Amino acid sequence: MFRRSQRRIVIPFLLPALILTGLFFLYPLVRAGIISFEHFSRTGRTSFTGGEQYRKLVDDPSYTRALKNTFLLTFIGACMLFPPAVAVAWALHQKLYGESFFRFVVFAPAVLSTAVVALMWKFIYHPTIGLIDPALRSAGLGALARTWLGDPTTALPAIAFTVVWQGIGIWVVLLSAGFERLPVEVLEAGRVDGAGEWALFRRIMLPMLRDLMRILLVLWVVQSMQSFAFVQIMTRGGPFGSTDVVSTLMYRTAFDQADFGYAAAMGVTLLFVMLALTVIVNKVLKRDVIQY
Amino acid sequence: MSSSTETRNPPVAAARGAATRRRRSVRATGRAPFRTYHLALYLFLVCFAFSSLSAFLWVFNASLKTNREFLTTAPWSLADGWRWSNYVTAWTNASIGDFFLNSVLVSVCATVLGVAVAAFAAYPIARVEFKVNNLVLMVFLLGLMVPWMVTFIPLYMTVDDVGLLDSRLGLILVYATYNLPLNIFVLVGFMKTLPRELEESAAVDGAGPTRTFLKIILPLLGPGLASVTILSFLNNWNEFFYGLVLIHTPGKMTLPLGLFQLGQAADYGTNWVALFSGIMITSVPVLLVFAFMQRHITRGLTAGAIKG
Structure with a gap:
């Protein structure tokens, strides 16, 4: 009787969440597949085109360039993110003085809005009123100063750096949790056997954290291949399309050119590229479970 | 170290859990004894914190300057005075x-x-x-x-x-x-x-x-x-x-x-x-x-x- 009376609440309790999810998530999800096969004319009429949009994508130089930049951003970002994140997490694991202060400072940018961080750094990179170039010039290193966001060779790394600057705290927290979970006995055994801290880190901690790293790398790929706000705010895909990623191209296609179908096809394609990439990352880094 | 007696026990799962917990409580309160390589770590962390803080301080400093001051003075020169009126202007205008x-x-x-x-x-x-x-x-x-x-x-x-x-x-x-x-x-x-x-x-x-x-x-x-x-x-x-x-x-x-x-x-x-x-x-x-x-x-x- 208790069970039956409990079961009466199932539908009413779930209903609000199901309505919201259905209307603003599931229905759009289904619709995304349909739209990507449709052509939207400027007057708002739609017509079914089959795979036409997808065929067009393959020959579209701006899409391939955007795809290349998306990969590049993901790759450069990963190189900038993981070494320092692991180093900070390891340093914080050593129980130094001021640990909570460092934790706060490292994580603080992550709670700021991406819009705020992107704007901030857009001005920090500014060649005359910014922070970096005037500092370089006054230190006598004026030769290194450049218009970071206006130069096609430096714009993408500059954006990647900003993404990492904001997000690194999250990865440090996740890695720290991994360090905390390392079995103490194994580390102690290593110390007893005379291993230095570096050997411990290199030979014991890193191999044990491998699975966590794999998960984090996948998370990074999924997240950074979708980055939009930083690029849109800092460069809008410029200069000369050198920072144009799939998301900004999609946004322009959808809302500047009102070509919803083509933009949706880009999104669906990127989803499959992303899935393929995560599968590859998983395959490459996967290995037998280590015993300890 | 303090938990060396515990590590000699056979690694039964329960015992390990208890050891970890005890060990963690030790670690949570006590600081590690100082070692030389810690200096490098401190240096690294301080650099890190500095890069993070200087961006904030720059924005805060700039928010207290006048537009003219912002364009003409060096970015790290301090604003001459706490010009909170900037905030009022931003809030209303x-x-x-x-x-x-x-x-x-x-x-x-x-x-x-x-x-x-x-x-x-x-x-x-x-x-x-x-x-x-x-x-x-x-x-x-x-x-x-x-x-x-x-x-x-x-x-x-x-x-x-x-x-x-x-x-x-x-x-x-x-x-x-x-x-x-x-x-x-x-x-x-x-x-x-x-x-x-x-x-x-x-x-x-x-x-x-x-x-x-x-x-x-x-x-x-x-x-x-x-x-x-x-x-x-x-x-x-x-x-x-x-x-x-x-x-x-x-x-x-x-x-x-x-x-x-x-x-x-x-x-x-x-x-x-x-x-x-x-x-x-x-x-x-x-x-x-x-x-x-x-x-x-x-x-x-x-x-x-x-x-x-």
Whole structure:
């Protein structure tokens, strides 16, 4: 009787969440597949085109360039993110003085809005009123100063750096949790056997954290291949399309050119590229479970 | 070291757990003895902290300068005086005040709605057997896996269809919906840890299921509710993309959108310091929330990212 009376609440309790999810998530999800096969004319009429949009994508130089930049951003970002994140997490694991202060400072940018961080750094990179170039010039290193966001060779790394600057705290927290979970006995055994801290880190901690790293790398790929706000705010895909990623191209296609179908096809394609990439990352880094 | 006696015991799982716990309590209170290589670590961390702090200080300093001072003096020269009037100007003339109120309205409503709806939905999923529990949970968790790029165009069209485009209500509903997956995931996890006997004894005492949920289960969820509330609020306060897509009228914009607009204007215009004051006004509330609730935030985050 208790069970039956409990079961009466199932539908009413779930209903609000199901309505919201259905209307603003599931229905759009289904619709995304349909739209990507449709052509939207400027007057708002739609017509079914089959795979036409997808065929067009393959020959579209701006899409391939955007795809290349998306990969590049993901790759450069990963190189900038993981070494320092692991180093900070390891340093914080050593129980130094001021640990909570460092934790706060490292994580603080992550709670700021991406819009705020992107704007901030857009001005920090500014060649005359910014922070970096005037500092370089006054230190006598004026030769290194450049218009970071206006130069096609430096714009993408500059954006990647900003993404990492904001997000690194999250990865440090996740890695720290991994360090905390390392079995103490194994580390102690290593110390007893005379291993230095570096050997411990290199030979014991890193191999044990491998699975966590794999998960984090996948998370990074999924997240950074979708980055939009930083690029849109800092460069809008410029200069000369050198920072144009799939998301900004999609946004322009959808809302500047009102070509919803083509933009949706880009999104669906990127989803499959992303899935393929995560599968590859998983395959490459996967290995037998280590015993300890 | 202190736990060397424990490590000699055979590595039975239970003993290991106890050892870890004891060891952790030692580590939590005591600092490691100083070693030489710690110097390098301190140096590294200090550099790191410096790069993070100097950006904030630069913005804060710039927000106190005059436009003229900002353009003519070196970026690290201190503002001559605490010119708080910049903030007043930004609040009224650059309509940061409107953006701020919109942000408060949208993020508070969306957070409350998202957490309340999630709590109700999580209860039957976690505690009542109705055959398709896991299927329902999977449907909700799908939201954590599908990238926004796939859904934002049809979402825009759907919001347009129901007549909520360019309205704060539409934004609230969308934000609440996109908070649901993580909220439900974390709350289901919390509810599963509560003992079964709670509901049974409540039923024996004659309480109906709704009453049991509101009076007994909900109060026990304190930490879980706190985590999801804070995380949802931060997300909603900072959200930029859906706002950009769904809101077009400046009077309805939230802070990130408004600042984006001001930033675009600052490319051609002159009112730099209003922008910097706006950045401060947007950032200080979340930094305060973070400073006081760091633990809740990092816990919710670890739960969501690793297990999710």
